[in-house]
Amino acid sequence: MSDKKIFIVNGSPRKNWNTAKMCKSFADGAGSKGAATQIINLYDIDFKGCISCFACKLKGGAYFGRCACRDGLTAMLEEIYHADGLVLASPIYLGDVTSSMRAFVERLIFPLLQYDERHSSIAPKRFKTAVIYTMNVSEDYFFNEYLGRKESDTLRCFESFIKRIFTEPQRLYAFDTYQFTDYDKYVVECFDKNKKAKQREEQFPKDLQAAYDAGALMAASLCNDA
Secondary structure, eight states, rough: OOOOOOEEEOOOOOSTTTHHHHHHHHHHHHHTTOOOEEEOOOOOOOOOOOOOOOGGGGGTTTTSOOOOSSTTTTHHHHHHHSEEEEEEEOOOOOOOOOOHHHHHHHHHGGGGGGSSSOOBBBBBBOOOOEEEEEEEHHHHHHIIIIIISSSGGGGHHHHHHHHSSSSOOEEEEEEEEEOEEEEEEEEOOOOSSHHHHHHHTHHOHHHHHHHHHHHHHHHHHHHHHH
């Protein structure tokens, strides 16, 4: 086991479903190459987003470059700042990551974003990053509607701040995901349950393997850089 550590943040409220499974596969892949991993379930933590106190920007302030808000996220943020890799995983809700993931990223990134002319980063480390998106829409819909329209640039913006503060994230996906154990119990006429089941049986294992491979690649790269 190396001394390299990767934090994997699950922004889904479901700890045993699609996003969580992708997180575990990434962790398993990283572990196969000797990296230590920790999966963080955001919905288990009592925290809020940025409260706009600007203590992190105060000249000579005790919290300059750090979030001053004290809650369940405080100690974890400091650990993440000194990690070797970070994965942000979220289902797509209304074309964006979940509210908990947005709140987490506000707390993680804003203190490290300088208000200078270049909006430069003061992150202690520029570690490797990845994002995992799971969603019940198709691949074509995702790229055409969520990433292909100017009015739907929320995900590009999300990724741009990760790149500015740390590194450009690798992007992993799981499309057309299975949402329910029994589709007959819900009003879901817009989805074909048989097609969904086939996607889960045939494609989702490939998505999990892609996450595993990405974890192994990140960990191997970290060990080679040591």
